Amino acid sequence: MPIAFLQRLQTLTGPAVNKIVPTSSGPDAIVAEQLLQRVITGLPELLGAAVVDVESGQALATYTTSREFNVGKVLDFNAEVVRQQRRAMQALGLPADEQxxxxxxxxxxxxxxxxxxxxxxxxxxxxxxxxxxxxxIARSVIRSCELPD
Known part of the structure; x- marks a missing residue:
């Protein structure tokens, strides 16, 4: 039986380990959880994963195998890498169909x-x-895991 207080206490010690943690509710979070479950199945030796909104840098769901490896700490930085790379592509004047x-x-x-x-x-x-x-192997698994919109 899940006890809310004990679950909250666990989150204070670091990220949940070997568990997909949704950060919101709704259809986007459900899709993010499903995607992470497929990745975990395909890459059982995965260290960590997350589905992240590019604009906000916020996770929809996260997964880690170690309390010391907190993927949540780097997500905003990685979102900024994506945004900067998109700006660089615009600066190069690449065609709009180049994604x-x-x-x-x-x-x-x-x-x-x-x-x-x-x-x-x-x-x-x-x-x-x-x-x-x-x-x-990682690329192959990731490409095969994406759920259709």
Whole structure:
């Protein structure tokens, strides 16, 4: 039986671990949860993931495997990366049909993938350990997980 006080107490110690956490209610949050569930199924060694609104930088749902790895702390920064890349594309004068699809951030042991969803208003942020998952597998799983609008 879930006890609200104990659930709230757990959130004070850090993000929920191995659990999808919606940050709002409604159809967008439900779709975000479904998307994250599909990603987790396809990438069981996933370190963290979130579905994020590009304009606000706010998560619709998050997932992490470790309290020390709090994806919520970086979402606004990643949203700004997407917004800046779109501005850079405009500055280059690229045709309007040229759309940003993904941004890859490669660290020594981690791959951070920002995959723009079909609506262009949200992105899927995923983090994998590159010792467990290669980029090709991560991209393939992420592309196959997006739900139709």
């Amino acid at each position: 940003l699809s993904e941004i890859l951030i490669t660290l020594s042991n981690q791959l951070h993938l920002l995959w723009l969803l079909a609506d262009g208003q949200r992105f899927l942020y995923t983090v994998v350990d590159c010792r467990d998952t290669n980029l090709g």
